[in-house]
């Protein structure tokens with residue numbers, strides 16, 4: 001493919017920045033990734049504090065990642081990521097019902113966030129067009145003429161003075177804070193409207209060592225929130241025999257960073273056999289806490305004016321509830337959109353990219369906002385149809401306790417393989433509404 005431009009710069013070397021850089025390397029002669037954090041370690045980086053918490057690759061994320069970087073799933077497994085059957089090796093509780101397990105052939109890979117990121121970064125390093133500038137942060141855009149960004153000024157925290165990087169395209173992948181809104185404001189552009197849901201969600205996680213096969217079958221246990229108990233637990237396998245143990249909660253519930261209090265919160269949520277494994281495991285870290293006060297979607301797609309030469313991707317564009325595990329999936333989805341839109345040329349790229357990206361995230365945003373609005377302590381509810389949707393969903397997961405096909409239908413939607421509309425298909429409706437003879441309540 002002939003190059004569309006000489007140089008593209010990506011700001012932020014997280015999942016979205018790295019994936020965007022892979023695409024840009026197919027379209028530009030040179031690509032520079034500017035990342036504030038310095039050297040990498042196996043532990044989560046300072047700039048990605050969420051890396052201490054579980055990072056599930058939902059099924060759709062695996063598919064998109066493999067489309068973007070063929071063979072990525074396989075190389076994760078070769079490097080030590082743990083293959084996990086979504087229906088056969090996940091023990092999942094929703095609204096107090098355990099979904100029936102089966103051999104539905106829906107497979108993903110579990111690993112820590114630093115491990116997942118490293119796999120993509122190493123493939124990028126192997127590309128001669130790409131330079132990774134670590135320990136270097138973006139300060140301001142270069143905008144000598146109206147209507148266009150022509151590069152970015154970067155600095156190193158340890159001095160050396162500012163440096164200008166000229167670029168045909170700058171991609172802001174700096175995560176939740178995002179640089180672009182400040183830059184737009186400085187340059188006299190309108191700011192994107194933000195849609196928000198106050199989720200008041202908090203995570204507390206700790207890494208333990210106990211081997212991948214510590215349970216006869218399961219490699220991930222997820223005890224979801226209930227209406228009378230808006231908190232939950234994850235216990236999920238990672239590379240190198242480690243597991244992440246997480247307690248999370250909405251509203252007033254605060255998972256504790258104090259080890260004893262944290263373990264008491266775990267005990268309250270963990271099934272007995274899971275607790276026995278946790279108690280016997282070797283703790284490898286302290287407990288880390290992360291707060292997610294709100295989820296948001298920034299409507300760059302609705303702006304009347306936006307400079308050429310600049311794009312925004314990843315969490316800087318939208319961050320949904322992390323419990324639904326869609327963040328990395330959208331990193332890949334936006335990168336694939338970028339590829340498609342660059343094939344048509346660079347003129348008018350922001351408008352075309354934001355339009356597609358906005359459309360791509362719209363369904364998940366509605367689903368995420370609706371699901372969140374069910375829980376006590378979550379603001380921004382009152383969405384039309386929320387009451388009926390909640391009644392139906394609770395009935396469906398209760399039926400899925402005994403019906404493996406229904407459980408798999410639900411997981412396909414929760415993993416973004418299918419639209420939520422699939423749960424209203426006649427077959428699913430019938431099996432959901434069929435009178436039940438057994439009732440079992442679990443954690």
Ligand SMILES: Cc1cc2nc3c(=O)[nH]c(=O)nc-3n(C[C@H](O)[C@H](O)[C@H](O)COP(=O)(O)OP(=O)(O)OC[C@H]3O[C@@H](n4cnc5c(N)ncnc54)[C@H](O)[C@@H]3O)c2cc1C
Nearest residue numbers: 012014015016036047055056137138175314315322327328
């Ligand atoms: C608690 C929690 C749990 C999550 N769990 C999941 C999950 O299970 N599954 C899932 O798919 N997603 C999950 N996510 C979401 C996921 O972390 C993000 O969606 C994903 O990492 C994509 O983010 P990003 O690359 O846009 O931003 P980030 O990963 O935040 O990366 C931004 C990067 O930009 C760098 N940076 C910032 N400012 C500058 C600057 N001025 N100059 C240079 N560099 C800069 C930072 O150092 C960082 O490396 C979770 C999020 C949270 C908060």
